[in-house]
Amino acid sequence: MHIYHQLLRSAVVTSAALVVVTALVTSCSSKTVGGGSDDQLLSFVDPFIGTGEHGHTFPGATRPNALVQFSPDTHLIGWDASSGYHASDSVIYAFSLTHLSGTGIGDLGDIALLPFSGADSLKPVATFDKATEVATPGYYAVQLQNFGIKAELTSTDRVGLLRATYADSTDRKLLLDLGHILQPNWGHKVMGNDLRLVNDSTIQGTYYTKGWAEHHQLSYTIRLASPVDSIALYRDGKRELIQPGYAVTKDTADLKLHLYLPAGSEAYQVKIGVSAVSPEGAEKNLTAELPHWDFDAVHQESRRIWSEVLSRITIETKDTTVLKNFYTAVYHAHIAPYNYQDVDGAFRGMDKQIHQGDPKDGHYTVFSIWDTYRALHPLLTIIDPDQALRYGRSLIQDYQEGTILPRWPLAANYTGCMPAYHSVSILADLVAKGLASKEDLRLWTEAAVRSSIYREDLAKKFAGTRELDLITRHPYYKELLGFVPADSVPESVSWGVEMAYDDWCIARLAEAAGLDSIRQVYDKKALYYQRYWDHETKLMRPVMADGKFRTPFNPRFSAHEKSDYTEGNAYQWSFYAPHDMEGFLKLMGGKAVLEQNLDTLFTTSSRIDGAEQSGDITGLIGQYAHGNEPSHHIAYLYNYTASPHKGQALLDTVLRHFYKPTPDGIIGNEDCGQMSAWYILSALGFYQVCPGKAEYTIGRPLVDKATIRLKSGTFTIEVKGNSPANKYVQSAKINGRDITGTLTFSHADLRAGGTLEIVMSDKPRK
Template sequence: MNTRQLYAPLMGFALLALGACSPTKEHVAERDLLVYVDPFIGTGGHGHTFPGATRPNAMVQFSPDTHLQGWEASSGYHESDSLIYAFSLTHLSGTGIGDLGDVALLPYSGVDSLKPVARFSKANEVASPGYYSVYLENFGIQTELTSTERVGLMRLKYELQDANRNLLLDLGHILQPNWGHKVLKNDLEIVNDSTIRGTYYTKGWADQHQMSYTIHLSTPADSMVLHRNGEGSRVAYPLALTDTTDLKLHLYLPQGTEPLLVKTGLSHVSPEQAEKNLAAELPHWDFDRIREESREIWRGVLGKIQIESQDQSVLKNFYTAMYHAHIAPFNYQDVDGHFRGMDKQVHRNARPEDGHYTVFSLWDTYRTLHPLLTIIDPDRALRYGRSLISDYQEGTILPRWPLAANYTGCMPAYHSVSVLADLVAKGLASGEDLKLWAEAGVRSSVYRADLAEKFAGTRELDLITRHPHFKETLGFIPADSLPESVSWAVEMAYDDWCIARIAEAAGLDSLAREYDKRGRYYQRYWDKRTNLMRPVMADGSFRTPFNPRYSAHMESDYTEGNAYQWSFYAPHDMQGFIKTMGGREVLEANLDTLFTTSSRIDGEKQSGDITGLIGQYAHGNEPSHHIAYLYNYTASPHKGQALLDSIMYTFYKPTPDGIIGNEDCGQMSAWYVMSALGFYPVCPGLPEYQIGRPIVDEARIAVQGGVFTIKVKNNSRANKYVASVKLDGKPLGGLTLQHSTLRAGGTLEIEMTDKI
């Protein structure tokens, strides 16, 4: 199916939305939505995004590497930099840990250096969806990047005609070498003067990572020199070798005025599969055609939600957030269905049209990104669920933060089950083997001694912690035995409730009852004296002394936060939670304290993820993301509406430092998208949303039933409070929107006021 056929329904929706608009008012649908996307948003501060060329959820993220070490190198790029070390084809978007940076290329001229470095200025840098361009000042080279799903395409214009035209393939390049990331070996084959292929093996956050590639040049090289640990020798090809040293291949190209084009196909399986991917996706050399195809694909994605706003900042933030919400997870599958599984073996997908995916930042994205997709792209949402189940079948446990066929074990609990439970709750899993899904949840919720033995001595051992063991044996996690005990406990309680919902749908009633019981284990941590979730010691007492402001990254009782931020987490049992704490009035008082108390964080090792503070609320980190909406469970929802207004207008800006914390593979952006529309999934796994404070004037969302329209009357910065809500002309009767209502299409009218 060609690109225009594939996206015709989406473009048709855009035209339908345009046809429904009043001719006297300017609408977003009359413009190219790409103009509102700025890939540089989030590249400054601690956003950790990258500006390079990619397609939605693609294997390739072709981007410059300007930052190689430290926290700000997580994506390989930072807005403050002025040097480019390479252009590599794989990158993480908005993470707090770095990896990838595979297959690094750098054009250069006029120097004979083992490792040249390019200089650039921001004024000569351009980025838009599917395209990146920069002028390398010290080499006089205009460098442009675009891509298909599995192939990167580079166009180089060497402007100094009398200078050498050179290209470096740096097979020793890596991101985050100071965090233990290293190249293990290279299989390299130089086929001829215009074709190079191989496999690049690394060890880092992904314990066993391999990336195969094939590189084709539009102009054959005059000669090549291969450097091994700095010692160079001219290449006579064909050449095939395996080497564990630092390899750098310099290609010397003939002088000329025609641009040089470089195609790089990727595969996680083999160089031969990379050749198949390249042949299928990019059999030609037409750079502008690929760039325009990418733009058309991104238009289709952005057009799933058409918004109107008088505020250009809202438009830019919203559509850039839509863009960032469609970068991860990455498709990990070749064009013919082959992929490398969590068992490190090669498999072929029985449903190749589904794709197989990696880079699920689940601790972050289960909260909003995956629920958003159930609305605007339910087929893709289900494909992600199937991919997680495939991971279970290959590795016998659901992943926590899978990266390139590796279990990283990053972050607490087992939130794959949240993604699965949300699909079940929203009727998207009716044709799936739900008993298998329940089995996967159960086997992922317990301590796995078999996997502890299997993963011994590897980075993947981080997946197997003893937190579930104590939950099973004691019903709580003793804080004097393990760190982050409170965070693990309350999040496992939610995940166990999710397993109960899957089991219930599968007809496994006794299992559902057991996991519903486990879902209430969070109550053991509630301390009525402090009105906070407090760590419990092995003898059953609360930790004393207790400082709710204290944070020590990876060492305290709370993950990337403190007691204030973690004391509002029981989204699956809000009525039980409210009863446990003593009533709605107590919840409201606790929320008031959270948002108005001092923002001081105590501790010399406090987590750098605690950013975007309003009192002790920390919007820069995900555990806080649902909290403002909890005012809907009190007598004062207007307080939450005012806070949401402040969060959206203060912590999201159309600037490089415009994301207040790590973007986290689309979660920070998905939060903005849904909150700007005016509703939010407080509890994925419940098919409902809480209405907050919309900041768009109007929105039209493509849903299964047609179009769901949101009209916001009297919207302004002053009018931040909800006066009334109507659905298809009738009062909604509260601030809860059902997913079935949304999916069916219709019109939601939200009237705003400046009165409380």
């Protein structure tokens, strides 16, 4: 039996006690959270969700958008080392200060420390019992079994704080590993170390690496709670004792420091300030954010900050599983992007130079844009529009420094990862929702246009580096032929259809800026997706340089980074024209054809062909793959047919079976908040199919009631007759206006506040 039908038939209706979550709106005062509803929200967050299978999340201590993610590294090799942690592991190599959340490629893992005891070894490794692990927002703790040490982590935005309690008060050591790296088998390596032993309780330096980020450096200041007895330095395994004043510059050796701590029964603490600018910047960050040694106060302040974030949306539901999934999703949706700016406003730009910004604005990195433009950024325009705008302006700052908008900016580096140039989608959505100023529009349009064409100047500039991947031949072929030829470049169909959407976004930016000639050019390019539509197979099919479709053609075939589709196949990529659904329907032959194609997608065999198929194709219902982002809007396309109820049933299946409050509870890579943002919006009952078009379409809400805090007022969602069995929408009203016929409402409707009322039933609406 097909998985869709299996899941629908085997769905178990559970009867849980009614859990009503209400949250007080907390202020940004220094008062810490005690008990009550805010603590209740925090209790629903489980940072271990997504740390198993291929979710690639981490459980360590962090704050919203913080530069520091202080977390254990249990996994160094392979795909599942992307975040440095995997739920199946039983050893800890170190606790490092920076991590990526849910990505498919690893980097960071900077500045690694490990408390240890017992006999010296060059690289001590801790064993641990998972039953001793504790992770909550802003806090992580574990018992290191073989060393008899309890390690606890907390953090501010730019400072990590370690508290280690040693069972043997006379045998206390600390490893500083400056050769530590994640995924060394994937080309990530240490390029050098600057190190200075300032005194017997302070170490400063800069750590240089090369990997996904071509030129990455992170400076640090390490402050010890009390002076060390002695320090041994291991350079390429050779031991020497060092004294205050010792320094090295750009030492490329594998450096490890063993710090011998004074005896004592009290817990020993270490704080590490970091900066992308300089050791002096790290010192400023440490002094400003953590001038004291009160571990519990830092932890409680993190709880207060996370409580404020979680309380932006309050929900009521009968299902505790929904509560855990929902608030963990809100937590994961606020980890990235990271604020890359020091407390004084200094930051390292895409040109690798130091710039001065406004500390209130921040400057951000780690944008997983190919993933997050779809739901994360639209979500933030609702619950935190000021932050959404800061992200957009940060991308524009990247353009001003590097002359092109980034696709996946990482640590002041262009990575060029993933197709198209979806920064323009983020900008267009901000404009569509009235968040950009008139002064922004011409610069934003300029940035978008210059980022949509082949740049010979940048191809020369980035030659021989990882950043060259930002500059591809795909835009060149698009301008020359109007399509991307499959016999010239891989992933041609994905590039072609996604660039068409991005060009539509550029047209909207130009339209808002009053640049009509540019609007006309890019509105024409927005229709280039049509070139890939094959009326015979009713799929988006690769086109060869001679203008003919690829033959033979297997729509189930996938070869990672080698076939005609990015991390997918023809089935998963044949429903992508979100900006032109009216034209897309006309192209394919109308609503009935779309419904038939959707039915085929969700009910055909889940077999994927190809020995090198992409590992990202997960969460299959037929050929729909919820574990990867190109499928995320597809179930909502049933709202463009005569059978919206089919999409509602499918959304119920995805929400209930592909999200679980367990380590393996995320069906694919979390991707810096996109998987979570999809869940948040879908559980609330609506989704934005086309970012840049300020319109939402209704799906299948899981919550009984939700209240969203807006800048002025609230937006309430009331779901009547909701239950696991009642998965079908019977009617919908927005502020009293019936929208049952369209199942759509505008961002203006939401922004004005008021109420969305949805009535559910166990039978499809006729």
